[in-house]
Amino acid sequence: MTILQETPLQPRSIGQPRLLAGLTQGRADLQHHLWAHGVHPQLSRAAYTELAEAVGLRGRGGAGFPVALKLADLPARGIAAVVVNGSESEPVSRKDRLLLTMAPHLVLDGATGLAQALRARQVIVAVHDAAAAASVRAAIQERQDTVDIQVSDTPGRFVAGEARAVLRVLEGGPAVPPGRRVLPTRKGYNGRPTFLSNVETFAQLAVLARLGSREFSSTGLISEPGTQLLTVAGSVQRPGVIETPTGIPLTTVLQYAGAATDAPVLVGGYHGRWLPRPDGVILGRPDVSTGIVVALGADTCPLGEVHRVVQWLASQSAGQCGPCVFGLAALVDDFGRLLLGDPAGWHDAHRHLGLVPGRGACAHPDGSARFLASALEVFGEDIRMHLGGGCGRAVRGVLPVPGGTGE
Known part of the structure; x- marks a missing residue:
């Protein structure tokens, strides 16, 4: 087993690369980029x-908001800035970090080209x-x-990567999302309309601008054509960032990664x-909106792995609301008791999970x-084994969790 975080970034592609074109020799300077x-x-x-x-282009971060609608929501003038959200705080993801480190000019092309068009x-x-910022x-x-x-430079906390948290940091505030949910296109950087999206979105815009809609749509799904970046990690022989056509079968990606x-x-x-098994799963939205695929493998305790992650998730709370502060802490306790074979942990986990969302x-x-x-749904057999004495x-x-095994 190879843990992604212990290996260098390794860009690969299934099919013809677009975003990762020209990176076989490492980072692309301006000459190699052109x-x-x-x-x-x-x-x-x-x-x-x-x-x-x-081409139905959507943002390649977690929300997946249509780019065309975001552009339409901006006013005709008075746009403050174009913000590239490179605060990739998800512990597994490496795709945006790879683009900033190895293909920074592609990202900057998309951002500056759009800024000029918007007169930002x-x-x-x-x-x-740090390496991405230096690049x-x-x-x-x-x-x-x-x-x-x-x-x-922004903090690396999990919630600090959320769009509204990024805007607060840029304005000198704390790296937590505000309670109010106002779109950056209405009130963004310094309170003015802002176009904000993640790193891959701008790289995709740069590719789209060069290829045009017809050639861009020559691969991938009809509904959202083109390619996508996937960080493949966990129990795999060849971890790293893979560029694939949209709509590729999950089994193909796993086989490619070993x-x-x-x-x-x-x-x-x-x-x-x-997912209990990858059979029949096509990698499109909403499953890979953040571009992450992690193979668990058969030689580790699933409940123990999940318990480690929920402990880390609880530690990343912004401390702003009960569901985060108390709900996640309760779930840490629930899964810990379940791991030790306590049936009450199973019942309490279901009860608390019904109270947190929304x-x-x-x-x-x-x-x-x-x-x-x-x-809880996928690892039902493992739960039964733990309730019976352990797996x-x-x-x-x-x-991987920061500060723990597999970092």
């Missing part, structure tokens, strides 16, 4: 909107990884953009859900509850 992708065209706001609508004053790249700063020095580009195809799989990260100030309680509820397997840290 050789692989060509010059970025200058497009109008209407052209970007038309292209995004034609600046581009802000928010990133918490972007080096890329800025190689370019001659007419729009101002700033790199802002993982078993007859064991449970986590899709969507620690706010995602467990009541939080941000998406953290809901996402955590989704992850845990699917674990007999050690907890090997296949699911």
